[in-house]
Amino acid sequence: MRDVEGWIKTTCAYCGVGCGVEARVLASGRLEIRGDQQHPANFGKLCTKGIALGDTVIHDGRLMSPQLKQPDGFVDIDWEHALNRVAEQFSQIIGEHGPDAVAFYVSGQLLTEDYYVANKLIKGFLGTANIDSNSRLCMASAVVGQKRAFGMDTVAVCYQDIEQAELVILVGSNLAWCHPVLFQRLIVAKQNNAALQVIVIDPRNNESCDIADLHLAIAPGSDVVLFNQLLAYLAAQGELDQDFIAQHTQHFEQAYASASSDAQAVHDIGLSEAECQAFFEAFARTERVLTIYSQGVNQSSQGSDKVNSIINCHLATGKIGKPGCGPFSITGQPNAMGGREVGALANTLAAHMEFNPQDIERVASFWQAEHMATEPGLKALDMFEAIAAGKIKALWIMATNPVVSLPDSSKIKRALEKCPFVVVSDCIEKTATTQFADVLLPAQGWSEKSGTVTNSERRISRQRRLLASPGQAKPDWWIISQVAQRMGFKEQFSYAHEGAVFKEHAALTALDNQGFERDLNLAGLSHLSGSEYQQLLPQQWPVLKQQRSVSHQRLFEDGRFYTPNRKANFVAVTYRAPSIQVCADFPLILNTGRTRDHWHTMTRTGLSARLATHMPEPYLLVHPDTAKKYAVTHGLLAKVSNRHGDCMSRVIETTSMRRDEVFVPIHWNELTASNSKPGGLIDARADRLSGQPEFKFTPVKIADCPMSSFALLLVREPVELGQIDYWVRRKTTGAYLYQIESQQSLQGLDERIHLALTTARSRTIQAASANHRLCAAIDNNQLSWLYLAANQGIAEPTMQQVMAWFAEDKPLAELEQDMMALAQ
Numbered sequence: 001m002r003d004v005e006g007w008i009k010t011t012c013a014y015c016g017v018g019c020g021v022e023a024r025v026l027a028s029g030r031l032e033i034r035g036d037q038q039h040p041a042n043f044g045k046l047c048t049k050g051i052a053l054g055d056t057v058i059h060d061g062r063l064m065s066p067q068l069k070q071p072d073g074f075v076d077i078d079w080e081h082a083l084n085r086v087a088e089q090f091s092q093i094i095g096e097h098g099p100d101a102v103a104f105y106v107s108g109q110l111l112t113e114d115y116y117v118a119n120k121l122i123k124g125f126l127g128t129a130n131i132d133s134n135s136r137l138c139m140a141s142a143v144v145g146q147k148r149a150f151g152m153d154t155v156a157v158c159y160q161d162i163e164q165a166e167l168v169i170l171v172g173s174n175l176a177w178c179h180p181v182l183f184q185r186l187i188v189a190k191q192n193n194a195a196l197q198v199i200v201i202d203p204r205n206n207e208s209c210d211i212a213d214l215h216l217a218i219a220p221g222s223d224v225v226l227f228n229q230l231l232a233y234l235a236a237q238g239e240l241d242q243d244f245i246a247q248h249t250q251h252f253e254q255a256y257a258s259a260s261s262d263a264q265a266v267h268d269i270g271l272s273e274a275e276c277q278a279f280f281e282a283f284a285r286t287e288r289v290l291t292i293y294s295q296g297v298n299q300s301s302q303g304s305d306k307v308n309s310i311i312n313c314h315l316a317t318g319k320i321g322k323p324g325c326g327p328f329s330i331t332g333q334p335n336a337m338g339g340r341e342v343g344a345l346a347n348t349l350a351a352h353m354e355f356n357p358q359d360i361e362r363v364a365s366f367w368q369a370e371h372m373a374t375e376p377g378l379k380a381l382d383m384f385e386a387i388a389a390g391k392i393k394a395l396w397i398m399a400t401n402p403v404v405s406l407p408d409s410s411k412i413k414r415a416l417e418k419c420p421f422v423v424v425s426d427c428i429e430k431t432a433t434t435q436f437a438d439v440l441l442p443a444q445g446w447s448e449k450s451g452t453v454t455n456s457e458r459r460i461s462r463q464r465r466l467l468a469s470p471g472q473a474k475p476d477w478w479i480i481s482q483v484a485q486r487m488g489f490k491e492q493f494s495y496a497h498e499g500a501v502f503k504e505h506a507a508l509t510a511l512d513n514q515g516f517e518r519d520l521n522l523a524g525l526s527h528l529s530g531s532e533y534q535q536l537l538p539q540q541w542p543v544l545k546q547q548r549s550v551s552h553q554r555l556f557e558d559g560r561f562y563t564p565n566r567k568a569n570f571v572a573v574t575y576r577a578p579s580i581q582v583c584a585d586f587p588l589i590l591n592t593g594r595t596r597d598h599w600h601t602m603t604r605t606g607l608s609a610r611l612a613t614h615m616p617e618p619y620l621l622v623h624p625d626t627a628k629k630y631a632v633t634h635g636l637l638a639k640v641s642n643r644h645g646d647c648m649s650r651v652i653e654t655t656s657m658r659r660d661e662v663f664v665p666i667h668w669n670e671l672t673a674s675n676s677k678p679g680g681l682i683d684a685r686a687d688r689l690s691g692q693p694e695f696k697f698t699p700v701k702i703a704d705c706p707m708s709s710f711a712l713l714l715v716r717e718p719v720e721l722g723q724i725d726y727w728v729r730r731k732t733t734g735a736y737l738y739q740i741e742s743q744q745s746l747q748g749l750d751e752r753i754h755l756a757l758t759t760a761r762s763r764t765i766q767a768a769s770a771n772h773r774l775c776a777a778i779d780n781n782q783l784s785w786l787y788l789a790a791n792q793g794i795a796e797p798t799m800q801q802v803m804a805w806f807a808e809d810k811p812l813a814e815l816e817q818d819m820m821a822l823a824q
C-alpha cells in the first residue's frame with residue numbers, strides 16, 4: 001500500500017476513532033504524517049496526538065532485547081532463551097498448581113491478530129479463561145449493558161449518524177479532548193445544520209461544552225436517576241413508540257416501574273427542574289437522537305445500569321436502528337473493539353461466543369483445542385486479588401501498564417512483587433510495570449507492527465509496517481505463538497504471517513453463523529489472499545459471505561436483535577449510590593480523566609516535546625469557592641489524599657467544576673513525576689456485573705503544600721532524582737526539563753540535585769546570589785545540563801529562555817553571556 005510518493009496507509013496508534021493515517025519515511029529517517037483523505041473515519045483530519053505520531057517513533061527508552069531479571073538488575077538474553085524460559089515456567093506452574101494458577105493481562109492496544117492468539121492459547125490450550133484486558137477498566141459496563149439489552153455486544157450506530165442526528169447527547173464523554181476528530185465532525189455537522197442541538201451531561205463543564213446548547217452539571221454518579229426520570233417523562237407525555245415496544249422489545253413494564261419509582265423518589269442530582277425539563281423535551285420532540293457515552297457512564301459502580309438506563313430510553317422511543325439515532329458507546333483504545341471481537345475478556349469465549357456448552361464445543365473443535373477452558377476466568381481486579389493471595393503464580397502482561405492504571409496501585413505493586421513469575425511484553429524498557437517483571441519481552445511499536453484494529457463504529461482498518469523494528473523487537477502475535485509452540489502446541493500456532501491469524505479469526509466468526517446467530521461475522525474476509533489482506537480497505541463488520549467491502553453501516557434496522565426471540569430487552573434499573581460516600585474526613589469527590597495531548601501513562605506521548613506544551617504539569621481542577629474553603633491556591637501545589645495514599649498537582653481554580661469536587665488527570669506517574677498518580681488513591685471497588693472500577697468517584701481531602709525552594713533542571717537524558725518533594729519531567733526540544741519544588745532550603749535542594757548529576761569531566765559554569773543560582777555543564781562544546789534554582793517560583797519567560805538554550809545551537813560564548821546575564 002505504498003504509493004509512488006512513498007506514502008503508506010495505516011491507522012492512528014491512539015484512540016478508538018481509528019483515524020486513517022498516511023505516513024512516509026523522509027530521507028532524514030523521520031516519519032512524515034498526514035490524515036488519509038479516503039478513510040471514512042476522519043476524511044483526512046487528525047488531532048494533535050495523531051499529527052505528532054512522527055515525534056514518538058524515536059528509539060528513546062525502547063526495550064531493545066529480551067531481558068531477564070537477575071539479583072543485581074536486568075540482563076539482555078536472546079529470544080531463544082527468553083521464549084524457552086516463559087514456556088518452561090508456565091508449563092511447570094500449570095503442572096504443579098493447575099491451569100488456574102496462570103493468567104494473561106492484555107490490552108486494547110494489541111492488534112486483533114495478537115489478541116486472537118493470546119486468547120486462543122490460554123482458553124484453548126492452557127485450560128483456563130484467566131485472560132482479562134484493560135478494556136475491563138474501559139468498556140466492560142458498556143459490554144454488559146449491550147449484551148443485556150441486545151443479546152450481544154453490539155454497537156449499532158456509525159459515524160455518519162453524527163451528521164444525520166438532530167440532537168447529540170454526550171453523557172460522561174469529553175469528546176473534544178478524547179475523540180477529537182469525532183468532535184470535529186460534530187462541530188462541522190452543527191455548522192451545516194442549525195437545527196442540530198448538543199447537550200452535555202457531565203459534572204464538569206468540560207471542553208466539549210464549548211459547542212453545547214445545554215450543559216447539565218449532574219451530580220456525579222446520578223445518571224441512572226436522570227435517565228429513569230426521562231423514561232417516566234416520555235411515558236407520561238405519551239411520547240413512547242408503542243408499536244416499536246410491542247413488536248421489537250420485551251420487559252418494558254418492569255423497566256417503567258423502576259423508572260417511575262426512581263422518578264418519584266427524592267434524589268438530589270444537582271439539576272434544576274427547568275434544566276431537566278429542557279433535556280426531556282429535547283429528547284422527546286427530536287426524532288433523531290444520538291446518545292454518545294463514555295467513561296463518565298462506564299467507570300462507575302453502577303456503570304452497567306447507567307448504560308441500560310440510556311438504552312431503555314432509546315428503545316422506548318424506537319430511536320435505534322435508524323439514521324442519526326441510537327445509543328453510542330464510543331471505544332477508548334485503538335483496538336478496544338477488536339479485543340471484544342476475539343473474546344479476550346475473562347467472561348467471554350471467542351468471536352462473540354459465550355461459555356455455554358454449544359459454543360465451547362464449537363470453538364474447541366475449530367481450534368483443535370487440547371485443553372479447553374469451560375468456565376469464565378477472573379476479571380482484572382479479581383485476577384490481581386488472586387495474585388496477591390498467591391493463587392495465581394505466573395502472569396503475562398502485554399501492552400498495558402497496570403501499576404499506573406489499575407485502582408489501588410500500591411496493592412497492585414505488592415501483588416506483582418509476590419507473584420513468582422511475571423512476564424511483561426512492552427515496547428518501552430522502563431515503565432512503572434516493567435520493573436516488576438522476571439522476563440521482559442520487546443514488542444514492536446506502532447510504526448513497526450502489522451495487523452488490524454477495529455474502531456468505535458465496527459470498522460476494521462489495517463495498521464501497516466512503516467519502519468524497521470529497533471533491536472530485537474518482535475510482533476506480539478509472534479511472541480505468543482512462539483511460546484505456544486514451545487509449550488507443545490506447534491501445529492495450532494504455526495502462523496507464517498499475521499494475515500494467517502486474521503483469516504483464522506474471520507473463519508471462527510463465520511462458523512455456524514448464517515448472519516443472524518451472531519452479530520460479528522467476517523465470513524467475507526475469511527479467504528483473503530496474502531495480497532488481499534495487504535490491500536484490505538477500511539470496512540465495517542459484519543462482512544457476510546462473498547462481500548469484501550460492503551458496509552453494514554447501521555445494525556438493528558430491521559428491529560431484530562440477537563436475543564432468542566429477536567426482541568430487545570428493557571432492563572429494570574434503579575439508582576444505587578456510589579460505592580463509597582464522602583464523609584467529614586474526606587469531604588470532596590475526586591474525578592479522574594484525560595488531557596487532550598497525553599495518552600494514558602505517557603510512555604509514548606511523553607516522547608513528544610510538542611505534546612508536552614499543552615498541559616505541561618499534573619493539575620488539580622477545583623472550584624474557586626472550594627479552593628478558598630480548603631486554602632489551596634491557584635498556581636501552587638496541593639495534595640489530594642485519602643486512606644489509600646496521596647498525590648500532588650498544581651491547582652487550577654475554575655468554575656467549570658462543581659463545588660466540593662476535584663479533577664486530576666490520569667497521565668503522570670512515577671516515571672514522569674515524583675508523586676502525581678491518582679491510581680494510588682482509588683479504591684478497588686467495581687460495578688458488580690461488569691467488574692469495571694469506580695474511577696470517577698473517590699472521597700478525598702485536599703491541602704496546600706507550601707514549598708521553600710524552586711528549581712529547573714535540564715538534562716539531555718532522564719536522571720534519577722531520588723527523594724525530592726515535587727518534581728515533574730517533560731520532554732522539550734533537545735532536552736528533558738525537570739520542574740522541581742522542595743520544602744528544604746535552597747542549599748538543601750542544591751545538595752540533593754548535585755548528588756543526582758555527574759559533573760566529572762564537565763566544565764561547569766556557575767553563578768549565584770543569596771536568592772538564586774545557576775549552574776551549567778559543558779561537554780564537547782555543548783550544554784549537557786543546566787540547573788537554575790531560586791527561593792521563589794521561576795517565571796515562565798525564564799523557563800522558556802532556558803529551554804531555548806537546549807533547543808538552539810548557539811555559539812558557546814554567546815550562551816555563556818546569556819547565562820551570566822540571567823544570573824545577575
Ligand SMILES: Nc1nc2c(c(=O)[nH]1)N[C@H]1C(S)=C(S)[C@@H](COP(=O)(O)OP(=O)(O)OC[C@H]3O[C@@H](n4cnc5c(=O)[nH]c(N)nc54)[C@H](O)[C@@H]3O)O[C@H]1N2
Pocket residue numbers: 015016138171172173174175177178179201202203204206218219220221222223294295296297331332333591592593594595596597598599600696
Ligand atoms: N487525549 C486522550 N484521548 C484519549 C485517551 C487519552 O488517554 N488521552 N484515552 C482513550 C481511552 S482508552 C478512553 S477510555 C477514552 C475516554 O474518553 P472519555 O470518557 O471522554 O474521557 P474521561 O476524561 O475519562 O471522562 C469523561 C468525562 O466523564 C465525566 N464524568 C465523571 N463522572 C461522571 C458521572 O457520574 N456522570 C457523567 N455523566 N459524567 C461523569 C468526567 O467529568 C469527564 O469529563 O479516551 C480515549 N481518548
Ligand SMILES: Nc1nc2c(c(=O)[nH]1)N[C@H]1C(S)=C(S)[C@@H](COP(=O)(O)OP(=O)(O)OC[C@H]3O[C@@H](n4cnc5c(=O)[nH]c(N)nc54)[C@H](O)[C@@H]3O)O[C@H]1N2
Pocket residue numbers: 107109110134135137138139295299332333398399400401402404405406425426427428431443444445446449476592593594599600601602603604666678679682695
Ligand atoms: N484513575 C483512572 N484510572 C484509569 C482510567 C481513568 O479514567 N481513571 N481509565 C482506564 C482506562 S479507560 C484505560 S483504557 C487504562 C489504560 O491504561 P494502560 O493500558 O495501563 O495505559 P497505557 O499507557 O496505554 O499502557 C500501554 C502500555 O503498552 C505499551 N505498548 C504500546 N504499544 C504496544 C504494543 O504494540 N505491544 C506491547 N506489548 N506493548 C505496547 C506501552 O508502552 C505502555 O506501557 O487506564 C485505566 N485507568
Ligand code: SF4
Pocket residue numbers: 012013014015016017018019042045046047048049050051178179180181182
Ligand atoms: S482522533 Fe484519535 S484516532 Fe484520530 S488522530 Fe486523534 S488520537 Fe488518532
Ligand SMILES: [Mo]
Pocket residue numbers: 137138139332333
Ligand atoms: Mo480506555
